[in-house]
Amino acid sequence: DIVMTQSPSSLAVSAGETVTINCKSSQSLLSSGNQKNYLAWYQQKPGQSPKLLIYLASTRESGVPDRFIGSGSGTDFTLTISSVQAEDLADYYCQQHYSYPRTFGGGTKLELK
Amino acid sequence: EVQLVETGGSLVQPGKSLKLTCATSGFTFSNAWMHWVRQSPEKQLEWVAQIKAKSNNYATYYAESVKGRFTISRDDSKSSVYLQMNSLKEEDTAIYYCTSTGKYWYFDFWGPGTMVTVSS
Numbered sequence: 478d479i480v481m482t483q484s485p486s487s488l489a490v491s492a493g494e495t496v497t498i499n500c501k502s503s504q505s506l507l508s509s510g511n512q513k514n515y516l517a518w519y520q521q522k523p524g525q526s527p528k529l530l531i532y533l534a535s536t537r538e539s540g541v542p543d544r545f546i547g548s549g550s551g552t553d554f555t556l557t558i559s560s561v562q563a564e565d566l567a568d569y570y571c572q573q574h575y576s577y578p579r580t581f582g583g584g585t586k587l588e589l590k
Numbered sequence: 591e592v593q594l595v596e597t598g599g600s601l602v603q604p605g606k607s608l609k610l611t612c613a614t615s616g617f618t619f620s621n622a623w624m625h626w627v628r629q630s631p632e633k634q635l636e637w638v639a640q641i642k643a644k645s646n647n648y649a650t651y652y653a654e655s656v657k658g659r660f661t662i663s664r665d666d667s668k669s670s671v672y673l674q675m676n677s678l679k680e681e682d683t684a685i686y687y688c689t690s691t692g693k694y695w696y697f698d699f700w701g702p703g704t705m706v707t708v709s710s
Contacts, residue, residue, distance in 0.1 A: 517696040526687055526703050527635070532696040570635055574695040578653050579625075581635040 483582030489590040498556040498585045500571035505551045515575035521568045592616040592699045594688045599704030610673040612688030619669035623691045628684035678708045
């Protein structure tokens with residue numbers, strides 16, 4: 478199984494700051510066939526189900542604000558949230574959609590400083 | 591508007607069975623690959639099971655932790671997917687989400703979830 482490791486586990490921020498969440502996979506998520514990285518990011522607010530933010534490492538889902546930026550390749554990935562807003566306070570998870578079983582990172586809790 | 595709604599969660603004793611249902615609308619269910627994903631009380635997300643479409647012979651896949659105990663199925667006429675859970679263990683306690691997958695197999699739509707508690 479591909480192990481997904483996220484860091485940090487929690488992050489305290491002030492509104493307007495830029496934050497970075499890291500995700501590392503135990504195997505490469507880069508497909509040799511199409512040169513795409515099969516890594517997704519989800520946002521989960523309290524009492525809600527996860528919501529897809531980014532897939533294929535850097536493609537924003539429709540309707541997701543452009544302050545959410547996904548980057549990285551191979552085994553190392555990053556979710557950057559520029560100018561954090563109060564509505565962004567949530568848990569964030571990375572997930573590999575490269576192979577079975579699909580696996581998730583442990584999550585990063587974004588809190589208000 | 592895409593909607594997925596899970597039902598059937600409850601408090602159940604270890605060793606017992608439970609069946610979850612996910613009713614969907616707003617997309618072509620018959621073409622969709624559907625999954626169950628669960629979230630433990632510690633908030634860890636775990637993929638549980640997948641069922642592909644009729645064109646893929648309804649192929650199914652399971653996490654090792656549930657293989658042989660859980661069965662995923664679907665009824666395209668009702669746009670619904672099911673999870674039959676047998677021999678339940680305390681570690682199966684979680685919120686169970688129904689999800690669909692997009693073109694590149696990420697989880698694009700999620701239901702609100704249904705809570706399953708396994709406890710004596």
